[in-house]
Amino acid sequence: MSGFGKRGRAVHGLILRAIQCFLRDIWGAAFWQAVADDLRLPAQGFEAMLTYDPALGPAVLDRAAARLNRSRDSLLEDMGTYLVSHPRRDGVRRLLRFGGAGFADFLHSLDHLPGRVRLAVPDLALPSLRVQALAPDSFRLTVGTPGDGLAAPVLAAPVLAVPVTMVLVGLIRAMADDHGALVLIEAEGDTSLRIDVLDGQHASARDFRLAAPA
């Protein structure tokens, strides 16, 4: 499937692999297999370090949503939560906790997330993220399109091909939990979120140390 990469219209395997792991870890291997069979996907599923047809991401999500009788948006939100809070994905939680000591620091660090991700995976172009503080406890997150924004546009980079705003709702809510903050998150259209911190120290934050666990 490397041909998609050459045309610059491929989706990064990491995205599809994340969807696969999410469906498998939450609803079981048999459920994932059923979705994969419906779409005649390769038996071993997606490889994180290859690229694929961008239509596959939405196709897998829609197929899974149909089988679960759920909306795609609610599935994506669950996926965001899964990425941060599932025991198997502790690496993602840790990488996001590097954003700073408190929840507000984490929110502001989202501005730099696409750039940081590019340091580790140069061909994974995330949409630009812009966080504005509306008030001390109120924020707006605006989601751009992959490759736009201040960073140099990554030509021919595999695009995301998965709507990311709803994933961010689940992910930010889970990160608020991790920081012990009580928040209200609301989607304002397809590309904007409003985040209100109701109580910054609602519960104790989960442990985080800079040193990687052995």
Add this chain to the structure above:
Amino acid sequence: MSVAFPPSDPAVPRSLVPMSVLDRLTPLHVALTAEGRISGLGLTLRRLIGGDAAAAGSIAGLPFDTGFTLRRPADLALLALGGPVELTLRDDPRHPMRGLALPLPGGALFLALAFVDLPAAVRDLDLTEADFGPTDHTVDLLWLIEANAAVSGELRSLNRRLQGAQAMAQEQALTDPLTGLRNRRALEGALADHCAGAEGFALLQLDLDRFKQVNDTLGHAAGDHVLIEVARVLTQETRAGDTLARLGGDEFVVLLSGMADATRAMQVADRITRRLSRPIPFEGQACRIGASGGLILAPARAFPAPEAILRQADAALYAAKRAGRGRTVAQDWQA
């Protein structure tokens, strides 16, 4: 307390940076008096040496070597000249720090330091974001180390899966799918290896007798069953390191590695032909086949050509068939 920095241009007035600012900007610094006594410590060093503020306060005014062991340069007199510096905590020498010694007016000294092995220091000393200066890229570096480890982990597992798939494809390419024996291509490889080696070996070429009748009268399922049974007999009558191949149809080749003794090779061949002369039951019927063999013994250091070995084995097999089948004819290798 404040430290005066000499300006690079004498016309510019000296600026004073309060020590509290330096504490935050360079949490790993040591300020020394002209006498070599500690006059200030960055926040992180204060925590690491003192454990608490009171203990850290008590270290002020003490000699440098109460808190630190100098590794480079050799002594304080050389250190006072400025330049590269490497040291450890006196009480915990596991994590060397290196940096620059900057001479200050009046003989005072400012040491700006960083850990040599950052991830190890972060782990062992339980350092946090607050232990690094605000413009320091340490935390980003740690992020990148962890992110890279995750990425290379994915690459490693992809490589492992590809390697497994490649090994399986290779195995399939060399195997006869019906019997699980090696195929013609695998035999060619093994035979070439044997011919190139100095060791002697024996090659037994086998044709089944009356196999066509079994196929014609009892059907292909019976024929397949017979072929699988033959493979089982060959496996049982040879050693694990020998090469057993089905070349297609009812033709088999047995390569006996390291076999230098003609009598023993003939015994193996006889056992095989004897067992294959017994009827093989299949779904209540008896499949009556037999086997004829041609055996060639390649002596040590003969380095035969593979085609020549196969040709001579074929000739011996032909002789066995002419002599009435159900037997093996052995012939000496003709160089």
